[in-house]
Amino acid sequence: MTVQSHEVVLRTxxxxxxxxxxxxxxxxxxxxxxxxxxxxxGPNGAGKSTTIGMVLxxxxxxxxxxxxxxxxxxxxxxxxxxxxxxxxxxxxxYPYLSGRDNLTAIALLRGGGALTRVDPLLTRLGLAQRGGSxxxxxxxxxxxxxxxxxxxxxxxxxxxLDEPANGLDPAGQREIRELIRELASENxxxxxxxxxxxxxxxxxxxxxxxxxxxxxxSGTLAEVTRGGSSxxxxxxxxxxxxxxxxxxxxxxxxxxxxxGLDVVAEPARxxxxxxxxxxxxxxxxxxxxxxxxxxxxxxxxxxxxxPSASPAS
Amino acid sequence: MLxxxxxxxxxxxxxxxxxxxxxxxxxxxxxxxxxxxxEQAMSQTLRELRPDRVQGFGVQIxxxxxxxxxxxxxxxxxxxxxxxxxxxxxxxHGAGRGALLVAKVLSLALYAALFVFLxxxxxxxxxxxxxxxxxxxxxxxDLETIANAAxxxxxTLLPYMAxxxxxxxxxxxxxxxxxxxxxxxxxxxxxxxxxVSFNRDYANVVNYGLSRNVGAVIRGGAGTTTLPDPSxxxxxxxGQAVLLLGIYTVVFLVLAFWRLRTRDVTVGG
Numbered sequence: 001m002t003v004q005s006h007e008v009v010l011r012t013x014x015x016x017x018x019x020x021x022x023x024x025x026x027x028x029x030x031x032x033x034x035x036x037x038x039x040x041x042g043p044n045g046a047g048k049s050t051t052i053g054m055v056l057x058x059x060x061x062x063x064x065x066x067x068x069x070x071x072x073x074x075x076x077x078x079x080x081x082x083x084x085x086x087x088x089x090x091x092x093x094y095p096y097l098s099g100r101d102n103l104t105a106i107a108l109l110r111g112g113g114a115l116t117r118v119d120p121l122l123t124r125l126g127l128a129q130r131g132g133s134x135x136x137x138x139x140x141x142x143x144x145x146x147x148x149x150x151x152x153x154x155x156x157x158x159x160x161l162d163e164p165a166n167g168l169d170p171a172g173q174r175e176i177r178e179l180i181r182e183l184a185s186e187n188x189x190x191x192x193x194x195x196x197x198x199x200x201x202x203x204x205x206x207x208x209x210x211x212x213x214x215x216x217x218s219g220t221l222a223e224v225t226r227g228g229s230s231x232x233x234x235x236x237x238x239x240x241x242x243x244x245x246x247x248x249x250x251x252x253x254x255x256x257x258x259x260g261l262d263v264v265a266e267p268a269r270x271x272x273x274x275x276x277x278x279x280x281x282x283x284x285x286x287x288x289x290x291x292x293x294x295x296x297x298x299x300x301x302x303x304x305x306x307p308s309a310s311p312a313s
Numbered sequence: 314m315l316x317x318x319x320x321x322x323x324x325x326x327x328x329x330x331x332x333x334x335x336x337x338x339x340x341x342x343x344x345x346x347x348x349x350x351x352e353q354a355m356s357q358t359l360r361e362l363r364p365d366r367v368q369g370f371g372v373q374i375x376x377x378x379x380x381x382x383x384x385x386x387x388x389x390x391x392x393x394x395x396x397x398x399x400x401x402x403x404x405x406h407g408a409g410r411g412a413l414l415v416a417k418v419l420s421l422a423l424y425a426a427l428f429v430f431l432x433x434x435x436x437x438x439x440x441x442x443x444x445x446x447x448x449x450x451x452x453x454x455d456l457e458t459i460a461n462a463a464x465x466x467x468x469t470l471l472p473y474m475a476x477x478x479x480x481x482x483x484x485x486x487x488x489x490x491x492x493x494x495x496x497x498x499x500x501x502x503x504x505x506x507x508x509v510s511f512n513r514d515y516a517n518v519v520n521y522g523l524s525r526n527v528g529a530v531i532r533g534g535a536g537t538t539t540l541p542d543p544s545x546x547x548x549x550x551x552g553q554a555v556l557l558l559g560i561y562t563v564v565f566l567v568l569a570f571w572r573l574r575t576r577d578v579t580v581g582g
Binding site for chain 2 (some may be wrong): 019084106150154
């Protein structure tokens with residue numbers, strides 16, 4: 001059984017990147033520890049890929065630092081990346097080489113025992129049958145799998161995955177979620193950038209939400225979703241009358257849905273709503289208390305104006 | 314690609330031999346009118362095709378073809394890494410930028426050496442075939458002199474290889490590297506030749522370009538061609554040519570290295 005340690009494998013401090021007048025990343029502090037999966041969320045252009053680029057030494061920060069396993073990426077890049085497996089958003093390999101030969105080329109670059117892991121990784125990622133086929137013949141899903149296989153060649157302490165489920169079918173997405181959890185259980189730290197909030201919800205221990213390069217929320221899933229509003233899903237036929245009744249009780253946020261209403265209110269008010277509707281001859285088929293999902297919170301956070309203050313939590 | 318040089322060198326020999334031989338026979342039989350001295354010039358051209366002149370005619374073919382091939386191959390070798398996005402992938406897997414460029418340049422230098430070797434072998438082969446077809450004396454092959462000329466030809470390929478590399482790195486594109494490299498190769502040589510033909514004093518300027526120094530290094534080898542060559546007028550001296558080509562090569566590579574080291578690698582490279 002793997003002994004879990006909680007060593008910090010990735011730490012950024014005050015990371016800033018400006019491209020001319022545009023600030024892509026603005027004072028980002030983040031940490032990833034061994035054994036945890038950290039989700040990096042944000043809308044398009046939020047700075048996720050730029051952050052990953054700086055962590056991998058592909059992009060030079062304007063200010064701040066990124067340390068992998070205690071080594072500053074700007075000063076000791078090659079040492080730092082020896083313990084990192086990274087899959088970038090666009091998976092690129094030599095099109096004229098087979099999947100196996102592409103992994104072999106990277107394994108030769110990595111040194112150590114990476115060569116011995118090529119075939120086991122092809123098998124683990126379901127590519128054993130097509131390992132000998134040229135990369136250019138691979139489907140999008142197979143390319144993603146090969147990209148993930150390449151991240152595991154160096155037996156990394158930190159795995160960085162940028163949109164790993166792109167192009168995968170639902171079964172493939174589930175396999176990737178399981179694989180990510182396995183990686184964490186093998187005492188690796190995982191930084192996962194994804195647009196698939198369901199995926200993040202399923203696998204991440206903590207999430208970081210960034211917008212316009214700033215960290216606007218971070219914490220465990222429970223901590224982040226607690227910041228979102230709770231609501232009731234009320235299934236009722238006469239939505240107009242139901243809305244009037246609920247407004248008379250002081251409810252301000254009501255959204256119409258195909259089956260009834262979504263009513264933003266404290267969880268304790270369910271009985272009050274039921275009583276008020278019934279006393280006026282309206283009988284709800286269901287009144288279901290709901291907590292905000294990560295998607296709800298994400299939408300609330302990213303659609304709101306970015307706070308000018310320093311990053312939240 | 315290497316097969317192309319072999320076929321091209323042999324093909325050029327045969328093409329020149331067959332066309333000159335046909336004209337010579339036509340002149341001798343009176344089928345076409347002739348200018349004074351033309352028959353002698355054609356005989357001299359056929360003489361250049363013999364094995365004892367490979368260090369002149371043959372090596373010039375290899376140098377000319379080699380420059381073009383090295384521009385195309387050099388730009389492709391470097392530029393496709395950006396186009397495919399593999400440069401970014403390799404860097405993300407811990408490869409050093411400098412190490413990648415050194416590996417690229419070394420492999421290009423090895424390719425150029427192989428290219429020159431095969432080209433010269435093909436030139437010897439083409440020369441032997443053309444001489445056998447003419448039924449002329451095929452003796453006098455001087456391998457030492459040919460090796461010396463081949464080494465000079467190899468040296469002249471390096472600045473073009475470096476030029477293609479720096480353009481490909483700068484533009485992150487194989488196509489741009491090839492296009493710009495070929496434009497420089499052809500126009501710089503042509504402009505230099507035209508200027509010197511207008512006025513020899515222009516040599517003081519154009520002799521600092523690539524083509525004139527390449528010409529000086531190639532022609533400075535033992536056993537240069539004896540064919541009349543207007544582009545050989547007022548070429549720089551050997552020492553300057555060797556030094557300048559070396560400086561060009563180093564400057565191009567340093568620029569490529571600097572650009573690669575300082576660039577932010579976003580999508581593609």
